[in-house]
Amino acid sequence: MKRLATLGLALMVTLGLAACATTPPASSTGLPAAPAFAEYPPPDIPSGLTVSDTVRRRHEAAWARLQAGDPRTAAREFTAILKQDPSLYPAEVGLGFALLAGRDVEAAEPLFAAATNVDAAYLPAWVGRAEALVSLGRDADAIAALERVQALDPTRENVTTRLELLRFRLVQSALAAGQQARVAGRHADAVAAFTRALAQSPDSTMILSELARAEVAAGQLTEAETHARRAVQLEPREADWQALLGDVLEARGQLRDATAAYERADALEPSEAWRTRLRDLRERTELATLPGTFRAITTASTITRADVAAFVGIHLRDLVETAPVRATTVATDIRGHWAAAWILPVTRAGIMSVFPNHTFQPAAVVRRADLATVMSVLIPLASTTRQAELAKWRAARPRFSDLPASHVFYEAAALSAAAGVIVPDGTGRFDPTRPATGAELDEAVRRVAAIAGR
Structure with missing residues (x-):
């Protein structure tokens, strides 16, 4: 019996040392001094929500378990809290972070989304949703979520950089999809892809030109003219955009205006190809005004x-x-x-x-x-x-x-x-x-x- 007691004491010491080795030391607040997931903001319970002290302590303890590096236990605790009070959306967000830490991203994202639907100004829910959406590769939705985070907390670190990287990735992906669709003759798909790219970079003349050409091919001539004129407005001395506007106006049957656009293009950057187009447009413009005979x-x-x-x-x-x-x-x-x-x-x-x-x-x-x-x-x-x-x-x-x-x-x-x-x-x-x-x-x-x- 004495031997068993000695073995039990040794085992307890061993487990205690292991725990000390793997768990950061706790601070006076009950949280580890070095949180395991410091990038996750604590899902604090807003003052407007009425909860019992018992639930509040359980909520804080569950969060402490997550920051101690134990997402599985934290998930069980937040799940138990939600069974007791399904409307406590901070616990829903806490469970989302626990699942995110455990790499169950698909299960985590709907929890964050549900919380943002209840409280559109709840920053932790938007942070968690942005993280989940990035992991899921839903770049457009992730950008929208990060923009909301930035609006709620302009001082939050790295949000601007992440937004720029995501926008660049989304633009590149959308451009590639649009170009592939155009080559395949799927003009509506090309327009949709280039529109997605433009949403992330509204002042990109390159994207505007791609979109305008796709819109001409899709028969969306009014939209094509709008985007071609925007490109010219942004870079009035770029001959390519003047020629693009000429192409769009020609497609709309506005031959005189198309001729004027090509004249500006040739004046900015003389080109035999554009002079050939100019001759053709002038001939067609003049012929259109002549007698039918x-x-x-x-x-x-x-x-x-x-x-x-x-x-x-x-x-x-x-x-x-x-x-x-x-x-x-x-x-x-x-x-x-x-x-x-x-x-x-x-x-x-x-x-x-x-x-x-x-x-x-x-x-x-x-x-x-x-x-x-x-x-x-x-x-x-x-x-x-x-x-x-x-x-x-x-x-x-x-x-x-x-x-x-x-x-x-x-x-x-x-x-x-x-x-x-x-x-x-x-x-x-x-x-x-x-x-x-x-x-x-x-x-x-x-x-x-x-x-x-x-």
């Missing part, structure tokens, strides 16, 4: 001098604008005419002529010989970087069965044919007196544009 000109069986001047002025604008001034005579019969804006520059450049009686005769039908004359002026203007080929074309003496070399229109026809701009038919006939068609005008202008490298 002109818009269908490529199918017309005959064309007029006004048609030719407008078609050349629109589709070969660069050549017309950079051509040297060769004539200053102003036609007296074009005032108020729909094509006057193109007749003036085309005649100043000597591409088309004003007649000796100071008329342009815009309604006059254009023959193939007349069209060749116009092309014979445009071909050299388009060949500034192809002088050797131009010399070869000028030296060529093609044979036409209906147009001898002595004919007044032969030189124009020969240059046009040699350059492949207007070609004779399969029998060698040039048909100089036959009215030119809209299709022939379109083909001739396209070939001149190709010579110019457009």
